[in-house]
Amino acid sequence: MQTVLQTNFNGIDGLELTQIDKPTLTANGVIVQMDLVPISPTDIKRESNPNATQEALAQLPRTIGYSGTGTVVEVGENRNQALRNRRVLVMHPTGSYSDYLVSENPDWLFPLPDAVDNKSAATLTATPYVLLDAITNATANGTDNIVITGANSVIGQYLLQLLAHETDFKAKVWPIVSPSSTTYFEQQFPKQAPNSATTLPQLNRTLIVDIAGSTALIETLLPHIAQPTIVSIALMHYQTTVPFQFVHEEFKAEQYRALIQQLATKQLTAPVGRIFPVTEIKHAQHFVQDTHSRGRVLVSFH
Numbered sequence: 001m002q003t004v005l006q007t008n009f010n011g012i013d014g015l016e017l018t019q020i021d022k023p024t025l026t027a028n029g030v031i032v033q034m035d036l037v038p039i040s041p042t043d044i045k046r047e048s049n050p051n052a053t054q055e056a057l058a059q060l061p062r063t064i065g066y067s068g069t070g071t072v073v074e075v076g077e078n079r080n081q082a083l084r085n086r087r088v089l090v091m092h093p094t095g096s097y098s099d100y101l102v103s104e105n106p107d108w109l110f111p112l113p114d115a116v117d118n119k120s121a122a123t124l125t126a127t128p129y130v131l132l133d134a135i136t137n138a139t140a141n142g143t144d145n146i147v148i149t150g151a152n153s154v155i156g157q158y159l160l161q162l163l164a165h166e167t168d169f170k171a172k173v174w175p176i177v178s179p180s181s182t183t184y185f186e187q188q189f190p191k192q193a194p195n196s197a198t199t200l201p202q203l204n205r206t207l208i209v210d211i212a213g214s215t216a217l218i219e220t221l222l223p224h225i226a227q228p229t230i231v232s233i234a235l236m237h238y239q240t241t242v243p244f245q246f247v248h249e250e251f252k253a254e255q256y257r258a259l260i261q262q263l264a265t266k267q268l269t270a271p272v273g274r275i276f277p278v279t280e281i282k283h284a285q286h287f288v289q290d291t292h293s294r295g296r297v298l299v300s301f302h
Contacts, residue, residue, distance in 0.1 A: 001099035002301070004281050005061045011048040012285045015064070017278065022100050027076045029104040030083055036122040036275070037068035037096050039288045039297040047285075063095025069118040070301075072109075079106070087112045089121040089260065091251070097278070099301055107253045116263045120270035123296035124263075126255040127233055128159040130247050131209055134231040135163070138207040139171045143229070145203045147221060150211030151175030151194065152185045153293045155233070157271045158259075159209070160189060165267060174200060176212075176221070181292050188271065200224045210234055271295035 001022045008014040025031050043064045068090060072083045091108035092101050103109050112121050135146055146163075150156050156175070163169060177185045177194035185194045197220035206225045210218060213234025222228055222242065229243040236246045262268040273295030276284035281299060288297050 002278060003063050003095075003099070004065070004097035004278065006043075006047050006064055007061045009048055009050055009060075012044065012282055012289070014047060015282055015285070016061075017281060020098070023098075023102040025074045025076055026102060026104060027078045029076045029102040030072045030079055030109065031074040032070040032088060032090050032101055032103055032109075033073045034068050034070040034096065034099060034101060034301045035118045036070075036298045036300055037065050038122050039284055039299065040064075040066055041288070042066070044285055044289055063097055065096035066093050067091050067122070067124075068096040069112070069122045073100075083109070083111070087118060089124065089256065091256075097281070097299070110253075110256055110260055112260065113264045115265075116260055119272050119275065119298060120263055121260060122298050123154060123270045123272055124256060124259050125155060125158070125249070126252060126259065127155050127249045128162055129252075129255050130249050131155070131159050131211075131231070131233065132162050132166075134245070134247060135171070135207060135209065136166075138229065138231075139169070143171060143205050143207045145172050145174060145206040145225075146209060147174045147176060147200070147203070147206055147225070148209045148211065149176045149214065149217055149221075150234075150293075152177050152181040152188070153211050154271050154296045156211050157188060157295075158268065159211075160192065161268050174203075176200070176217070178292065181294075184292075184294055197221055197224070202226070207231060273297045275300050 002017060003020050005016045005018055007016055072086050072088055075081050075084045089110040090103050148156055174195050175192060182194050203225050205227045208228055208230045210230060210232035231245045231247055233247055238244050263270060275298045278299050278301050284297060284299055
């Protein structure tokens with residue numbers, strides 16, 4: 001079967017699409033035939049920097065990827081036999097870019113309802129919930145404004161949609177979008193005006209939610225804000241006197257179940273971008289690295 005291996009730290013062009021043996025079914029496992037997998041910015045960082053993650057994933061060779069969608073084709077004797085032939089979203093931190101994988105953790109396997117297609121489910125990330133918690137805490141402590149950098153990103157789009165369903169949310173949201181992404185953002189959110197560092201008014205008591213990871217962008221925003229605090233999913237450290245916190249997703253199965261349900265009921269719309277065949281994995285990663293976010297870029301194994 002096909003798999004995408006990182007064999008060195010020479011960057012994207014060091015990836016290899018190669019053949020390995022199909023995994024063997026275990027009593028506690030299911031075999032998932034993979035359909036679509038998302039491009040992960042974390043993978044791209046790991047491919048050129050062995051210190052890009054604190055996880056023990058720098059040992060090479062390794063199959064890239066952390067999640068994807070597919071169909072359960074074999075079920076171990078200790079698992080629910082009703083999973084056979086079910087479409088699923090599967091979390092697989094040890095590598096999801098393969099024709100087949102064995103999933104042994106029931107908490108990492110999410111059957112998909114008929115109303116949620118594979119490509120929509122493959123875009124999902126629970127990171128917006130981490131940011132939503134930070135926003136909720138900030139507004140409870142008197143924050144009046146939320147400035148979101150990278151609002152046109154996949155995480156930004158899901159966060160804006162989740163905020164729209166917060167019935168008690170009173171703070172003003174200011175999405176920061178680059179000029180090249182303004183038209184795309186307005187198509188996705190016709191009722192939400194995008195902003196830039198030049199159009200942002202003077203604000204008090206403001207939380208900057210950093211998704212873009214650009215210190216230069218943050219520096220252009222700070223003069224507009226009298227009482228800023230910063231929470232970031234992209235910058236682990238930032239030299240500043242402004243209160244700063246790095247946050248990251250801690251896997252919670254219930255959050256993914258909630259996201260899937262909201263996709264099924266149309267409360268959320270999945271930002272799907274381009275889909276590349278796995279034979280073009282290098283092209284796909286270069287595309288993500290070199291272009292502005294226009295939805296989640298996926299890779300197909302069919």
